[in-house]
Amino acid sequence: MKLQVAIDVLSTEAALELAGKVAEYVDIIELGTPLVKSEGLAAITAVKEAHPDKIVFADLKTMDAGELEADIAFKAGADLVTVLGAADDSTIAGAVKAAKEHNKGVVVDLIGIEDKVTRAKEVRALGAKFVEMHAGLDEQAKPGYDLSVLLNAGEEARVPFSVAGGVNLSTIAAVQRSGADVAVAGGAIYGADDPAVAAKELRAAII
Numbered sequence: 001m002k003l004q005v006a007i008d009v010l011s012t013e014a015a016l017e018l019a020g021k022v023a024e025y026v027d028i029i030e031l032g033t034p035l036v037k038s039e040g041l042a043a044i045t046a047v048k049e050a051h052p053d054k055i056v057f058a059d060l061k062t063m064d065a066g067e068l069e070a071d072i073a074f075k076a077g078a079d080l081v082t083v084l085g086a087a088d089d090s091t092i093a094g095a096v097k098a099a100k101e102h103n104k105g106v107v108v109d110l111i112g113i114e115d116k117v118t119r120a121k122e123v124r125a126l127g128a129k130f131v132e133m134h135a136g137l138d139e140q141a142k143p144g145y146d147l148s149v150l151l152n153a154g155e156e157a158r159v160p161f162s163v164a165g166g167v168n169l170s171t172i173a174a175v176q177r178s179g180a181d182v183a184v185a186g187g188a189i190y191g192a193d194d195p196a197v198a199a200k201e202l203r204a205a206i207i
């Protein structure tokens, strides 16, 4: 299982600082949606230039104009971009077309999708590299939030998947047992007193 750090900070400078601390322990460096909105495509270029050996994941959460948005992010240095599972199939297909042209990949984020299993199968057939079983920060903050819903959906869908939404040291073993291909950790790393130690511990917990 790969480890992905979600960098949910608001400046390129802070993103580069965090990426520099944790890169050696992670496989994928994600530029979170607020960072891309705040700093634009230049943030993607800066992180890829600083970490050319890492998979750079631009969490665009594209909902329309799939081919165009994916194309500009790939040109800026992204290796993977996200399109929302709620988007029209043509939007996902458009992003996949751009990915094929750049030899890169599209991840379909199933945030907000009720039937994640069915949509996961559909978007995989459209060419998604993998799906993200994702509960967003707002959904996690609701009472009764339970990560196991995502893990069960991933197990049932039988397509390559990542898990995002409260992955931390106490849950990462369950994420791995679910068969996830990628564990995404944001707050557990950037919110830690020492992000490098947090990333190292998460890496060590992956068998």
Ligand SMILES: O=C(CO)[C@H](O)[C@H](O)COP(=O)(O)O
Pocket (backbone or CB within 6 Å): 006, 007, 008, 032, 033, 059, 134, 135, 136, 137, 140, 164, 165, 166, 167, 184, 185, 186, 187, 188
């Ligand atoms: O994409 C995101 C929010 O939309 C987050 O980066 C992702 O959910 C990681 O979250 P966490 O901080 O819970 O690990």
